[in-house]
Amino acid sequence: MLAMWRYLRGTPGPSGFGSATTAEDVTEELNLKDLTVIVTGGTAGIGLETARVLAKRGARVILAIRNLKLGESVKSEMVKELGDGIRVLVMHLDLSDIKSVRKFATEYKESKLPLHILVNNGGITSIKVPSNNRDGLELMFATNYLGHFLLTDLLLDTMKTTAKESGIEGRIVIVSGAIYSYTPKCGIEFDKLVNTKEIWGFLGYGQSNLARVLHCRELAARLKGEGANITVNTLHPGAIRTKLTFLDGILGLIIALTPSFAFKNQGQGAATQVYVATNSRLNGVSGKYFMDCNEYPLEGKALDLNLQNKLSKWTEDYINTH
Numbered sequence: 001m002l003a004m005w006r007y008l009r010g011t012p013g014p015s016g017f018g019s020a021t022t023a024e025d026v027t028e029e030l031n032l033k034d035l036t037v038i039v040t041g042g043t044a045g046i047g048l049e050t051a052r053v054l055a056k057r058g059a060r061v062i063l064a065i066r067n068l069k070l071g072e073s074v075k076s077e078m079v080k081e082l083g084d085g086i087r088v089l090v091m092h093l094d095l096s097d098i099k100s101v102r103k104f105a106t107e108y109k110e111s112k113l114p115l116h117i118l119v120n121n122g123g124i125t126s127i128k129v130p131s132n133n134r135d136g137l138e139l140m141f142a143t144n145y146l147g148h149f150l151l152t153d154l155l156l157d158t159m160k161t162t163a164k165e166s167g168i169e170g171r172i173v174i175v176s177g178a179i180y181s182y183t184p185k186c187g188i189e190f191d192k193l194v195n196t197k198e199i200w201g202f203l204g205y206g207q208s209n210l211a212r213v214l215h216c217r218e219l220a221a222r223l224k225g226e227g228a229n230i231t232v233n234t235l236h237p238g239a240i241r242t243k244l245t246f247l248d249g250i251l252g253l254i255i256a257l258t259p260s261f262a263f264k265n266q267g268q269g270a271a272t273q274v275y276v277a278t279n280s281r282l283n284g285v286s287g288k289y290f291m292d293c294n295e296y297p298l299e300g301k302a303l304d305l306n307l308q309n310k311l312s313k314w315t316e317d318y319i320n321t322h
Helices: 002-009 045-056 068-082 098-111 139-166 202-226 249-257 266-278 305-320
Strands: 036-040 060-065 087-092 117-120 170-175 230-236 289-291 294-296
Touching: 036 045, 036 139, 045 060, 045 068, 045 087, 045 266, 060 068, 068 087, 087 098, 098 139, 117 139, 117 266, 139 170, 139 202, 139 230, 139 305, 170 202, 170 266, 202 230, 202 305, 230 266, 266 289
Parallel strands: 036 060, 036 117, 060 087, 117 170, 170 230, 230 289
Antiparallel strands: 289 294
């Protein structure tokens, strides 16, 4: 009850920020002109707000998106609001398609642009029919987890080079959510991910977010072992009324009946990922989970090292054969 009261009141935590904090608040004093950032899913919701605020603070922002026409429209709106001086680029990326992810990474490397921050924000949720990508992988898992895993993996060398040459710590931000704890009993149904006939709904969304959290922990440990000047953290953006909150089942009903005052607006929803991406308090902090711009402990399957290792092995095998 105390945690809920703090959330509803927007009471600041140890960071000085809380649930009422916005993305503009956490970057108010920052000049990000030296940074280049990729934001996936940057044409709507908290992804759009993240991209807008980072561009407003001077960063070069790459919108990695499926719909180029929409992306150009979003860019035009940003220019109208923020002025011609902003640096926003639009590049095609379909996270559900391994070939598209590989093509994006190749084109990005060929551009010779640096990469300081990667915000893995894009995602889909709660599909009510059995849905697979073109390679037969369950669509939520393909989009929310595997596409981001591969994108991150393919751009790591670019991030390492950028961090080394610029002396600026690289940051990988993985948006997951408290839903990571709402999964099938085993955590991830590996034997049902390919050519699935299952209708997981919200459970499928949960397992794809659990995979994101496990990826964060594995990658953070690996980069630390390598001595790379790159951190990796994951976060829960909070409850925001977007198309992602119109869900099925009991949880969907609960969300539908929740009063509007319990939801964050877009600026508040984007605050935590912008905070994790830019705040100097988090220099050297890696492998952690954040909510309302403050660190929180992970629980349950997110701490299962055996499951983490199994996911790493499954992912490596899948990527190497597709």
